[in-house]
Amino acid sequence: MTYMNYAEAPHVVTWELTRACKLHCQHCRAQAASKRHPDELSLNEMYWVLDDLATSFSRPPVLVFTGGDPLERPDLPDIIGAAVDRGLVTALAPSVTPHLTDEVIREWKKAGVHSVSLSLDGMNATTHDRFRGFPGTFDRTLEIADVIVREGLALQLNTSIGPKTAMQLTHLASLVKFLHVTSWELFFVIPVGRARPVDALSAEQIEKALLWLADFALDQPFRITVVGAPHWTRVTHQLLPQSPMRMIAREARGFAFIDHLGNVYPSGYLPVSAGNVRHRAFSDIYRRSALFRMLRDARQFEGACGTCDYRDACGGSRARAYAMTGNLVAADPGCIGTQTG
Numbered sequence: 001m002t003y004m005n006y007a008e009a010p011h012v013v014t015w016e017l018t019r020a021c022k023l024h025c026q027h028c029r030a031q032a033a034s035k036r037h038p039d040e041l042s043l044n045e046m047y048w049v050l051d052d053l054a055t056s057f058s059r060p061p062v063l064v065f066t067g068g069d070p071l072e073r074p075d076l077p078d079i080i081g082a083a084v085d086r087g088l089v090t091a092l093a094p095s096v097t098p099h100l101t102d103e104v105i106r107e108w109k110k111a112g113v114h115s116v117s118l119s120l121d122g123m124n125a126t127t128h129d130r131f132r133g134f135p136g137t138f139d140r141t142l143e144i145a146d147v148i149v150r151e152g153l154a155l156q157l158n159t160s161i162g163p164k165t166a167m168q169l170t171h172l173a174s175l176v177k178f179l180h181v182t183s184w185e186l187f188f189v190i191p192v193g194r195a196r197p198v199d200a201l202s203a204e205q206i207e208k209a210l211l212w213l214a215d216f217a218l219d220q221p222f223r224i225t226v227v228g229a230p231h232w233t234r235v236t237h238q239l240l241p242q243s244p245m246r247m248i249a250r251e252a253r254g255f256a257f258i259d260h261l262g263n264v265y266p267s268g269y270l271p272v273s274a275g276n277v278r279h280r281a282f283s284d285i286y287r288r289s290a291l292f293r294m295l296r297d298a299r300q301f302e303g304a305c306g307t308c309d310y311r312d313a314c315g316g317s318r319a320r321a322y323a324m325t326g327n328l329v330a331a332d333p334g335c336i337g338t339q340t341g
C-alpha cells in the first residue's frame with residue numbers, strides 16, 4: 001500500500017473565507033448567504049494561521065481559498081499575498097459571478113496563485129444554470145476557464161455527482177477534456193447543507209459511476225480526484241490488482257476545512273468541529289484533537305467498514321456516515337461493500 005503520513009500533515013486545507021455569495025446553488029454546502037458574517041476571521045487573525053500552515057509541517061498543505069465566494073472579501077488580494085509570501089501553494093475556488101472578471105484572473109496570476117477551480121455541474125446551459133441558480137453562468141464558466149488556461153494558471157473543474165450529473169458523465173467528461181484542465185474533481189453528493197438525500201446517489205449508482213470513471217481515467221492527461229467516495233481506491237484496485245493500493249485522502253486524513261469563523265472541521269461536508277483557530281493552532285488541532293485522531297483510526301470503524309480489507313486504505317466517507325446515520329464511525333452507506341456484508 002502507498003502510505004502518506006496524513007497523521008502528521010494534511011495534503012489540502014480548504015479555507016472558507018466568507019459565506020457571502022451571489023449565487024444560489026442547489027447543493028451549496030455552505031448554505032451561502034447574501035451578506036458577510038460580521039464575525040468572519042480578520043486579516044490579522046489569518047496571518048497567524050498562515051504562519052502556522054507555512055512553518056509547522058515538513059511539507060505545507062496546498063491551500064484552497066473558497067466560500068461562499070472569496071471575491072466577496074475586499075481584502076482578498078492581501079489574503080492571497082500573505083499566503084503566497086509564506087511560500088504556500090495557493091488555489092482559488094471562486095463563484096462565477098460578475099466579480100470574476102478576466103482582469104481578476106490576470107491579477108491572481110501576477111500575485112502567484114497556482115490554480116483556480118470552477119464548478120461544472122451540467123453539460124449545457126440548461127442543466128448547469130438550473131443547478132447554479134442563475135442564467136448565463138454556464139457560458140461565463142466556459143469563457144473564464146479559457147482565460148485561466150491562457151494566463152498559464154492550472155485549471156481544475158469540480159463536478160457534483162448526483163442523479164442528474166451521473167447521467168451526463170460521458171458528456172461532462174468530453175467537455176472537461178475540451179477545456180484543457182489540469183485536474184477534474186468529482187464530488188459525490190453528501191446530504192449536508194442544501195443537498196437533500198434525494199440529491200445523492202445510492203451505493204449501486206456510486207459504484208457504477210466509479211467503474212465508469214476508472215475506465216475513463218486510464219488514458220487521460222489530467223489528474224482525476226474523487227471526494228465523498230474513498231472506496232474509489234477499492235474500485236481501482238479491484239480492476240487493477242497488480243497496481244499498488246493507494247491510501248485515499250479523506251476527512252481528517254489528508255483534508256481539513258477552516259470555516260469563515262475559524263472553526264476547524266475534518267471536511268467541509270462533516271459539520272463537527274474539532275476546535276477554532278482563534279484559540280488553538282491549526283496544526284495542533286489537526287495532529288492532536290480527539291476528533292481528528294479518531295477519524296484517522298480505522299480500527300474505530302463499525303460494520304462493514306470495520307472488517308473490510310480496504311479499511312485502512314479507504315475507511316469509507318465519514319461525512320456520509322455521519323450525514324445519513326448520525327454516527328461518525330458507522331459503515332459508509334454509499335459503498336456496495338456495506339450493502340451486502
Ligand code: SF4
Pocket residue numbers: 230231234304305306308309310311314315316317331332335336337338
Ligand atoms: S466497506 Fe467501507 S472500507 Fe470497505 S471499501 Fe466500502 S467504504 Fe471502503
